[in-house]
Amino acid sequence: MSLLAVRNITKTYGSGRTQVTALEDVSFELDRGKLLAVLGPSGSGKTTLLSIVAGLLRPTAGEILIDDEPVHLHGSRAAAAFRREHVGIVFQDHHLVPYLSAAENLLLVPHFSGRITREDRERALALLAEFGLAERASHTPAELSGGERQRVAIARALMNSPEIMLVDEPTSNLDTERGKHVVDLLRSHIHGRDMTCIMVTHDARMAEAADDVLRIVDGRVAADLPA
Ligand SMILES: Nc1ncnc2c1ncn2[C@@H]1O[C@H](COP(=O)(O)OP(=O)(O)O)[C@@H](O)[C@H]1O
């Protein structure tokens, strides 16, 4: 059984003459241990799709099943609780807290779920080390490069050991080489673990590292094209 099933998702924003159909009848399934790249041009509905899978946005029609749980039916409190437990999100502009160090940004995750334990501190430092940031743990975001900030944001999203990682344009502010490095780190973390990741990107070079590629154009899944 798939970890994630996206079934016939449609999303329209607004109504009447200003109505925009951001997604139309999008379906796919995703197994554990996989990195899926959702590839599409700007405005094709990628962020909308991630927001719906994250439970941050309600679809107009369709279903999202995570481990067979119909998460699209969650109210906002249940959705938030589900996210805390099962989902890691890396937003496009990383959303790091500017006055906290890299390690403190990671520790916000356990902080919001209760209290910070010694294991949490150890986990934060281990994740930073895994992402090549051991020497940067006490630096604030302003003291980090763009690639380092992206890696901190990814490490933070991994703090709650999510089953599903949702990553929005992780390389949009990076050159190709640094972007690929970030994607490779993400992939090597996911492989061999019981988790899965959706990375959306407009950059076909970043999709090369993925296990599967879903192309979307104007809110629809494009017919399978050769890569
Ligand atoms: N909150 C919103 N209200 C109205 N239209 C929106 C909103 N968010 C996104 N859209 C529109 O939906 C379409 C898909 O947007 P988005 O999901 O952000 O695409 P992408 O992430 O691929 O650039 C675009 O036409 C965008 O203008």
Ligand SMILES: [Mg+2]
């Ligand atoms: Mg977007």
